[in-house]
Amino acid sequence: MSAEPAGDETVATDGPPGDGARAGPDREASAPPRPGPLLDVIDLEVTFHHGRDRVQAVAGVSLSIAPGETLGLVGESGCGKSTTGRAIVQVERPTSGSVVFDGVALERLSGGDLRRARTGIQMIFQDPVSSLNPRRRVRDVVAEPLDIWHRASGDERLDIVHTMLEAVGLDPDLVSDRYPREFSGGQCQRISIARALVLEPRLLVCDEVVSALDVSVQAQILNLLEDLKARYGLTLLFIAHDLAVVKSISDRVAVMYLGKLCEVAPADVLYEAPAHHYTSALMAAVLEPDPGQPVRPPAVQGEPPSPINPPSGCRFRTRCARAEVRCAREEPQLREVAASHVVACHFPLVGPTAPEPDAR
Amino acid sequence: MTPGRRRRADATAAYPEADDRRLLEVRDLRTVFTTPRGDLAAVDGVSFTLDRGRTLGVVGESGSGKTVLSRSVMGLLPLEGVERSGSVLFEGRELVGAPLPELRSLWGSRMSMVFQDPMTSLNPVVRVGHQIAEPLRVHLGVDRKEANATAVALLAQVGIPSPESRVSAYPFELSGGMRQRVMMAIALACGPRLLLADEPTTGLDVTVQAQILDLLSQLRAERNMAVILVTHDLGVVATRTDEIAVMYAGRIVERAPTTTLFAATAMPYTEALLASTPRLSDPSHTRLAAIEGRPPNLLDLPPGCPFAPRCGYAQPLCHEQRPPLVAADEPGHLFACWYPLGGRTGPEPGAEAAPPGLPAVDGGDDADAPAVGATLTAVPSPGDPSR
Numbered sequence: 001m002s003a004e005p006a007g008d009e010t011v012a013t014d015g016p017p018g019d020g021a022r023a024g025p026d027r028e029a030s031a032p033p034r035p036g037p038l039l040d041v042i043d044l045e046v047t048f049h050h051g052r053d054r055v056q057a058v059a060g061v062s063l064s065i066a067p068g069e070t071l072g073l074v075g076e077s078g079c080g081k082s083t084t085g086r087a088i089v090q091v092e093r094p095t096s097g098s099v100v101f102d103g104v105a106l107e108r109l110s111g112g113d114l115r116r117a118r119t120g121i122q123m124i125f126q127d128p129v130s131s132l133n134p135r136r137r138v139r140d141v142v143a144e145p146l147d148i149w150h151r152a153s154g155d156e157r158l159d160i161v162h163t164m165l166e167a168v169g170l171d172p173d174l175v176s177d178r179y180p181r182e183f184s185g186g187q188c189q190r191i192s193i194a195r196a197l198v199l200e201p202r203l204l205v206c207d208e209v210v211s212a213l214d215v216s217v218q219a220q221i222l223n224l225l226e227d228l229k230a231r232y233g234l235t236l237l238f239i240a241h242d243l244a245v246v247k248s249i250s251d252r253v254a255v256m257y258l259g260k261l262c263e264v265a266p267a268d269v270l271y272e273a274p275a276h277h278y279t280s281a282l283m284a285a286v287l288e289p290d291p292g293q294p295v296r297p298p299a300v301q302g303e304p305p306s307p308i309n310p311p312s313g314c315r316f317r318t319r320c321a322r323a324e325v326r327c328a329r330e331e332p333q334l335r336e337v338a339a340s341h342v343v344a345c346h347f348p349l350v351g352p353t354a355p356e357p358d359a360r
Numbered sequence: 361m362t363p364g365r366r367r368r369a370d371a372t373a374a375y376p377e378a379d380d381r382r383l384l385e386v387r388d389l390r391t392v393f394t395t396p397r398g399d400l401a402a403v404d405g406v407s408f409t410l411d412r413g414r415t416l417g418v419v420g421e422s423g424s425g426k427t428v429l430s431r432s433v434m435g436l437l438p439l440e441g442v443e444r445s446g447s448v449l450f451e452g453r454e455l456v457g458a459p460l461p462e463l464r465s466l467w468g469s470r471m472s473m474v475f476q477d478p479m480t481s482l483n484p485v486v487r488v489g490h491q492i493a494e495p496l497r498v499h500l501g502v503d504r505k506e507a508n509a510t511a512v513a514l515l516a517q518v519g520i521p522s523p524e525s526r527v528s529a530y531p532f533e534l535s536g537g538m539r540q541r542v543m544m545a546i547a548l549a550c551g552p553r554l555l556l557a558d559e560p561t562t563g564l565d566v567t568v569q570a571q572i573l574d575l576l577s578q579l580r581a582e583r584n585m586a587v588i589l590v591t592h593d594l595g596v597v598a599t600r601t602d603e604i605a606v607m608y609a610g611r612i613v614e615r616a617p618t619t620t621l622f623a624a625t626a627m628p629y630t631e632a633l634l635a636s637t638p639r640l641s642d643p644s645h646t647r648l649a650a651i652e653g654r655p656p657n658l659l660d661l662p663p664g665c666p667f668a669p670r671c672g673y674a675q676p677l678c679h680e681q682r683p684p685l686v687a688a689d690e691p692g693h694l695f696a697c698w699y700p701l702g703g704r705t706g707p708e709p710g711a712e713a714a715p716p717g718l719p720a721v722d723g724g725d726d727a728d729a730p731a732v733g734a735t736l737t738a739v740p741s742p743g744d745p746s747r
């Protein structure tokens with residue numbers, strides 16, 4: 001097996017771990033003149049009906065992803081981040097709004113047209129074991145998209161599967177004839193990734209793909225995604241609840257709360273200078289493996305309110321220390337506080353309303 | 361680390377009282393499951409001690425045996441197909457081989473457990489107040505009215521708003537964080553001396569996770585209760601434990617006071633775990649130092665160090681002989697590695713006289729060894745579950 005994709009050898013033998021080599025440095029350093037987004041989500045809304053209640057899981061989300069970019073989407077459970085991902089793939093049809101992928105508005109398509117347009121987008125899910133058919137051999141699991149689209153058959157089909165399994169760091173000769181149950185969670189996630197890539201998609205939607213894995217395996221999969229992204233020129237929407245994981249893989253990060261985006265910024269900027277009080281609170285709550293980390297009282301109390309009856313105005317105001325009357329009356333809109341850094345807050349932590357350096 | 365070795369003999373003779381700081385002493389604990397493919401030692405010779413009011417973090421990947429360890433300490437294991445040997449001395453009582461009624465009298469009253477998944481651990485068709493009151497009525501014989509009043513007080517203590525109305529809620533009416541708080545109220549109801557928390561915050565949101573961990577520390581301090589915090593997340597244990605034991609393939613491979621473990625890591629596995637964790641302080645796209653491969657199959661362990669196949673520093677010796685757990689220079693720091701980090705010298709290869717898992721730090725007084733067997737017979741009489 002060649003050395004490049006899984007990094008099986010590269011990382012382990014690179015001497016003491018932690019030499020912060022950057023993956024694909026040329027890409028993020030010099031983004032070519034923006035060719036227009038690969039994915040444009042405009043005012044996306046998804047409403048579920050629960051008895052007599054209406055739950056607006058996604059309440060007007062707009063975002064765009066440039067070709068070759070990784071956008072991280074982060075938020076707590078129930079904030080609508082997974083629903084956003086599913087609505088982009090049209091697994092969940094949006095109630096309103098538009099999802100433009102590669103110039104095509106997916107929400108207007110249906111049936112065969114939608115399925116055809118969707119081959120360019122693939123999704124990987126959280127639970128790798130349950131997302132693989134337990135009764136099919138790995139070879140057939142990975143080849144299924146090829147079979148459905150009659151893209152390849154016979155030796156060519158096997159060749160593609162072989163290449164793909166190698167690319168995700170599995171030995172095709174050892175795994176092809178086996179069943180998913182014979183593999184660990186990390187290996188099943190590699191199989192899922194191979195299956196997602198056989199149709200050569202341009203956009204990969206990753207929904208909590210590493211949250212069920214151990215840290216050591218999580219690092220393997222994150223490295224693998226970085227490698228595959230560089231190798232196949234992929235664009236990633238990376239949905240997760242873990243801020244450190246999201247930062248590690250993303251170029252830009254969008255923070256979501258109760259169905260709405262509250263902040264979008266380049267990853268390093270967001271973590272350096274969060275502008276939204278929620279982002280700041282989220283980051284303060286992250287437990288780093290460092291005993292010197294000061295133990296502070298939790299930055300936010302309580303839990304997110306029910307999306308059935310969201311607060312008026314700013315949805316975070318009920319847990320925000322900075323909230324004023326205006327926050328209840330007037331819903332803050334996303335606006336720019338710095339270059340490509342937008343925030344939906346009346347009193348952002350960046351710019352003229354920023355608190356004194358001492359105050360939090 | 362183990363002045364309690366001698367003390368144990370006294371402890372079994374008479375019940376120790378509050379002045380005895382040593383709450384729990386686990387010696388060479390082995391838990392072996394009988395499987396169709398052979399015997400599987402999920403916990404393979406683990407020893408540690410825990411003083412009252414202290415917190416021990418047990419860290420490991422899935423399959424490292426950390427959950428089985430916590431259940432073995434309590435004796436919460438299936439009745440068949442599993443063999444537990446070694447010694448677990450809890451407040452001077454030997455729990456290994458203790459009859460079930462005696463264990464049952466301790467569960468929930470002197471030692472209790474908070475599980476990872478609060479939804480499946482709570483009874484879905486019983487109001488939470490009743491579930492909190494149940495241990496009070498069973499163990500302490502409190503009457504219904506008083507038990508209910510205590511349940512309300514406990515809900516308030518674990519930070520549930522409007523406890524008077526929540527006491528009659530069903531689990532499905534509460535959020536994940538609230539359910540975990542209810543679990544803690546149940547576990548704390550009888551004032552246990554030892555709380556085992558098995559991944560208590562996994563599956564909760566980060567903001568809620570911090571709240572639950574803070575609550576746990578606060579309750580521990582208020583009640584002088586000892587806590588064993590089992591987790592896969594080094595971040596969870598970094599700031600909230602006194603000592604950490606890192607487990608791999610059923611054994612403790614490194615054990616140290618928390619700050620020492622992070623500042624003076626001796627075992628390459630611990631270092632690798634730390635290095636593979638993404639951190640907020642690293643710039644984005646920092647290459648993670650993944651540990652390649654995966655934990656060994658416990659049914660087919662390699663002959664040498666179980667981590668050797670994945671270890672970047674492994675030498676031929678590592679694949680041949682299992683390293684014993686030996687003391688580092690820092691007080692209370694043990695590691696199991698032939699070639700430890702930080703310029704330390706490893707143990708002498710021939711010197712594997714110590715049985716697996718028994719820390720060589722208190723080797724030398726091996727004359728004491730039969731006492732382990734002796735304590736097995738000196739089981740305190742059942743009864744006296746109260747306080």
